Amino acid sequence: xxxxxxxxxxxxxxxxxxxxxxxxxxxxxxxxxxxxxxxxxxxxxxxxxxxxxxxxxxxxxxxxxxxxxxxxxxxxxxxxxxxxxxxxxxxxxxxxxxxxxxxxxxxxxxxxxxxxxxxxxxxxxxxxxxxxxxxxxxxxxxxxxxxxxxxxxxxxxxxxxxxxxxxxxxxxxxxxxxxxxxxxxxxxxxxxxxxxxxxxxxxxxxxxxxxxxxxxxxxxxxxxxxxxxxxxxxxxxxxxxxxxxxxxxxxxxxxxxxxxx
Numbered sequence: 001x002x003x004x005x006x007x008x009x010x011x012x013x014x015x016x017x018x019x020x021x022x023x024x025x026x027x028x029x030x031x032x033x034x035x036x037x038x039x040x041x042x043x044x045x046x047x048x049x050x051x052x053x054x055x056x057x058x059x060x061x062x063x064x065x066x067x068x069x070x071x072x073x074x075x076x077x078x079x080x081x082x083x084x085x086x087x088x089x090x091x092x093x094x095x096x097x098x099x100x101x102x103x104x105x106x107x108x109x110x111x112x113x114x115x116x117x118x119x120x121x122x123x124x125x126x127x128x129x130x131x132x133x134x135x136x137x138x139x140x141x142x143x144x145x146x147x148x149x150x151x152x153x154x155x156x157x158x159x160x161x162x163x164x165x166x167x168x169x170x171x172x173x174x175x176x177x178x179x180x181x182x183x184x185x186x187x188x189x190x191x192x193x194x195x196x197x198x199x200x201x202x203x204x205x206x207x208x209x210x211x212x213x214x215x216x217x218x219x220x221x222x223x224x225x226x227x228x229x230x231x232x233x234x235x236x237x238x239x240x241x242x243x244x245x246x247x248x249x250x251x252x253x254x255x256x257x258x259x260x261x
Contacts, residue, residue: 138224174221215236
């Protein structure tokens with residue numbers, strides 16, 4: 001999912017993009033948290049956001065593309081939404097309908113198709129030329145992720161990580177993932193965000209990316225430059241449902257059933 005949020009910058013931002021300019025631009029596009037503390041709400045409480053036109057534009061863009069693959073809404077639900085009428089909850093609702101009747105791999109394939117459909121022709125090849133898998137490319141993409149991924153996952157920050165024995169600032173710490181917080185679904189996190197985003201960067205763009213969600217506090221670590229493990233060896237593949245908050249949960253299963261299909 002993050003891939004599209006970054007495209008506007010990936011092919012227009014010069015190599016000499018300064019930190020000052022980056023911070024100024026980030027302040028223009030970053031949605032605001034409507035919590036008194038300015039930080040995500042504690043675990044068990046849903047964080048309130050003030051979404052502007054930029055955020056709603058991305059929500060609408062993604063939701064409209066995904067609606068083509070989604071199951072029909074239940075009878076009696078609201079009419080089709082227009083531009084800027086989608087909010088975050090309706091965006092998540094479309095994601096849930098995409099999951100209906102699809103296996104884990106089919107869900108991931110839908111996200112891949114949605115991502116590709118919103119890129120200009122030849123974009124992956126151009127990305128590979130501009131951002132070969134180097135330390136600089138990994139750190140640069142991490143820096144861009146903070147502002148451009150904010151609408152989807154909430155506030156984040158660049159952190160130092162170790163990749164192949166080398167310390168570098170190519171990590172992104174997501175404080176409390178908005179997508180996981182609003183969906184309350186392990187399967188949506190893994191099948192609709194983590195795996196397809198990892199695969200898209202690693203296989204389409206040629207820049208390895210590993211995402212490490214923390215299901216205890218709903219935070220997440222993104223590590224650019226690190227090759228993701230096979231699904232069967234990924235700890236996220238063994239995560240049980242959020243039985244108390246997920247409407248699709250199967251409390252009797254030791255592993256989220258959406259990860260098994």
